[in-house]
Amino acid sequence: MDALAASFPRSAVSQDESLAREFEQRLADCPKLAYRVALGVMHNTAEAEDVAQEALLRAYRNFHRLRDRDRFRGWLVRVAFRLALDRIRAKGRRERHEHDATRALEEGQREANVENLVASREFEREVAQALDALPEKLRIVMVLAAIEGYKTREVAKLAGLPEGTVKSRLFLARKKLAESLQCLVKNTPAG
Amino acid sequence: MSCEKYSSWITDAALGDLPADREPELLAHTLECAACREALHHARTVHEFVDRGVESLVVGEPSPQFATHLRRRIVQESEQLRSPWTAWAPIIAGALALAVFLAILVTRRPVHNRSNPSVASAVYPISESPAALAASAPTSQNATRTRSQRNSNRGTRVRPATTALPEIIVPKGQLAAAVQLSAAISSGRADGSQLLAAQREYEKLLEVKPIEIAPIEIPALDAATAKPASSIQF
Numbered sequence: 189m190d191a192l193a194a195s196f197p198r199s200a201v202s203q204d205e206s207l208a209r210e211f212e213q214r215l216a217d218c219p220k221l222a223y224r225v226a227l228g229v230m231h232n233t234a235e236a237e238d239v240a241q242e243a244l245l246r247a248y249r250n251f252h253r254l255r256d257r258d259r260f261r262g263w264l265v266r267v268a269f270r271l272a273l274d275r276i277r278a279k280g281r282r283e284r285h286e287h288d289a290t291r292a293l294e295e296g297q298r299e300a301n302v303e304n305l306v307a308s309r310e311f312e313r314e315v316a317q318a319l320d321a322l323p324e325k326l327r328i329v330m331v332l333a334a335i336e337g338y339k340t341r342e343v344a345k346l347a348g349l350p351e352g353t354v355k356s357r358l359f360l361a362r363k364k365l366a367e368s369l370q371c372l373v374k375n376t377p378a379g
Numbered sequence: 380m381s382c383e384k385y386s387s388w389i390t391d392a393a394l395g396d397l398p399a400d401r402e403p404e405l406l407a408h409t410l411e412c413a414a415c416r417e418a419l420h421h422a423r424t425v426h427e428f429v430d431r432g433v434e435s436l437v438v439g440e441p442s443p444q445f446a447t448h449l450r451r452r453i454v455q456e457s458e459q460l461r462s463p464w465t466a467w468a469p470i471i472a473g474a475l476a477l478a479v480f481l482a483i484l485v486t487r488r489p490v491h492n493r494s495n496p497s498v499a500s501a502v503y504p505i506s507e508s509p510a511a512l513a514a515s516a517p518t519s520q521n522a523t524r525t526r527s528q529r530n531s532n533r534g535t536r537v538r539p540a541t542t543a544l545p546e547i548i549v550p551k552g553q554l555a556a557a558v559q560l561s562a563a564i565s566s567g568r569a570d571g572s573q574l575l576a577a578q579r580e581y582e583k584l585l586e587v588k589p590i591e592i593a594p595i596e597i598p599a600l601d602a603a604t605a606k607p608a609s610s611i612q613f
Binding site for chain 1: 390393394396422425426428429430432433434435436437438439440441442445446448449452453456
């Protein structure tokens with residue numbers, strides 16, 4: 189992404205030179221964040237890239253109001269998450285996910301080893317389906333926690349929520365996910 | 380009974396949310412109870428799966444083309460911002476369409492004065508200049524003037540006292556006479572109030588009075604002096 193920031197023509201970014209420089213600095217790390225948030229919702233790299241680009245384009249338009257770094261990252265995360273949700277709804281992909289997940293469940297139960305299970309595409313699909321079934325407020329916290337290594341403070345900053353709220357939502361989200369995935373792991377020997 | 384108590388603790392412990400003062404108690408219980416030990420192990424496995432599964436969903440980097448595409452889109456965005464007409468084009472187009480629609484609507488609306496030419500030709504504002512009226516009376520063009528044209532002409536004169544006067548209806552064919560009368564009144568050659576009084580007098584209903592006929596007095600014939608009619612001499 190540094191290459192991206194360096195390759196931007198300054199006049200194209202903004203007429204204001206200081207704004208242009210700041211936006212280039214944001215572009216050094218923010219595209220990855222937006223992409224990962226979108227990927228956590230879309231589960232598709234091409235669509236996640238498209239959503240991340242749209243989010244960054246909106247950030248470019250509104251950058252004069254989002255110069256603070258933390259505020260910018262949080263805004264970008266929320267926009268990317270919202271755009272990804274809208275796109276999912278528009279395409280009606282949830283039904284397709286459910287169909288795939290049903291098939292994955294049948295195949296996943298045949299897996300004998302935990303490591304194999306985690307590494308399998310079917311398990312990934314099953315987790316994706318369980319994640320999609322979460323309420324939005326739990327889902328964004330869960331995705332951000334996975335991106336940030338489950339650090340409550342960072343998630344709270346990005347989501348714009350108090351740390352206590354993030355902690356309780358994270359607990360609830362993981363509990364729900366565990367309940368959804370329990371049947372998949374039930375007869376699988378550990379190790 | 381104690382296993383029920385520890386079941387919720389097991390979930391909290393698997394999620395890393397169990398208070399520190401409860402951990403030794405739970406561990407002591409799992410050492411004694413094989414079922415709870417198995418449950419704790421299973422819960423930790425499940426939550427490990429969950430975390431690793433969600434992490435696997437969000438891991439990755441944008442492709443190298445991401446930078447190129449984003450750069451192109453931002454350059455396009457900048458070009459659009461540089462040409463303000465591009466942004467205004469839809470608004471201007473909408474405004475033009477609305478203007479055309481309104482123009483069509485206005486031109487197609489019927490004019491009431493044209494619908495009744497016999498009345499329209501007879502209607503003139505009393506405030507019009509008599510000279511102008513006299514000059515325009517014989518022509519047929521003024522007979523079809525619309526109200527808006529008259530209003531616009533009226534607006535150019537400085538006659539605020541007469542602009543509020545009502546219009547009068549002149550029967551067709553009597554316009555010249557009405558103009559002459561108006562001119563005579565305006566110039567003082569004729570007294571308007573006198574004419575009006577005469578008109579009122581004329582319009583006053585005639586009183587019907589009974590005809591009084593005086594009776595004819597016939598003198599009584601005197602028999603002594605009566606003479607035969609044939610003997611009367613004139």
